[in-house]
Amino acid sequence: MRIVLVGPPGAGKGTQAAFLAKNLGIPHISTGDLFRANISRQTELGKLAKSYMDKGDLVPDEVTIAMAKDRMEQPDAENGFLLDGFPRNVSQAEALDEMLSTEGMKLDAVLDLEVPEDEVVRRIAGRRICRNDSSHVFHVSYKAPKQEGVCDVCGGELYQRDDDSEETVRKRLEVYHTQTEPIIDYYKAQGLVVTILALGKVEEVTGRAMEALSREGA
Numbered sequence: 747m748r749i750v751l752v753g754p755p756g757a758g759k760g761t762q763a764a765f766l767a768k769n770l771g772i773p774h775i776s777t778g779d780l781f782r783a784n785i786s787r788q789t790e791l792g793k794l795a796k797s798y799m800d801k802g803d804l805v806p807d808e809v810t811i812a813m814a815k816d817r818m819e820q821p822d823a824e825n826g827f828l829l830d831g832f833p834r835n836v837s838q839a840e841a842l843d844e845m846l847s848t849e850g851m852k853l854d855a856v857l858d859l860e861v862p863e864d865e866v867v868r869r870i871a872g873r874r875i876c877r878n879d880s881s882h883v884f885h886v887s888y889k890a891p892k893q894e895g896v897c898d899v900c901g902g903e904l905y906q907r908d909d910d911s912e913e914t915v916r917k918r919l920e921v922y923h924t925q926t927e928p929i930i931d932y933y934k935a936q937g938l939v940v941t942i943l944a945l946g947k948v949e950e951v952t953g954r955a956m957e958a959l960s961r962e963g964a
Contacts, residue, residue: 777810777813872887879902
């Protein structure tokens with residue numbers, strides 16, 4: 747199975763990708779992980795990507811596409827993969843189609859995680875991170891600490907990251923609507939899009955996705 751996972755920031759793509767990949771027995775290929783792995787291993791692609799990132803520039807599509815191609819050619823991806831964060835725009839989607847076509851392959855489905863915009867803002871803007879350990883994450887509505895501003899685990903100060911502010915979240919959503927959302931129409935034209943309501947418990951959303959994939963015969 748070859749699947750692309752799309753959805754706005756705050757939709758829970760990373761969490762769902764990990765669960766779905768495990769259930770389906772295919773690797774979860776995340777753009778963020780690809781960049782970190784290539785940079786830490788100091789591959790040629792990693793060095794090239796870092797040269798752009800160090801200048802504060804966006805990494806060109808061709809570098810991202812080359813990293814994704816290299817990862818999809820690894821032995822563990824022979825029977826499929828779940829892509830998270832790639833493709834990010836229509837030109838990357840076209841490049842992915844061409845890449846797969848060259849190998850005589852095609853995508854089975856594009857899972858679109860749908861979350862109301864106000865819920866996205868609520869999810870992200872409500873996050874609070876522990877200054878002592880960033881793995882200690884709380885939420886003002888969904889997982890409030892026992893004492894406001896204090897980590898339940900270690901007593902550290904809880905804070906809101908700059909990129910989690912409501913203003914920044916809405917800007918990130920604008921970028922998503924402008925750059926990434928058009929790939930949904932691109933894939934709808936191929937009959938590949940399966941829309942999943944991403945509200946509720948993690949396992950409920952995963953269940954909906956697995957059921958939908960089963961119905962699609964993917």
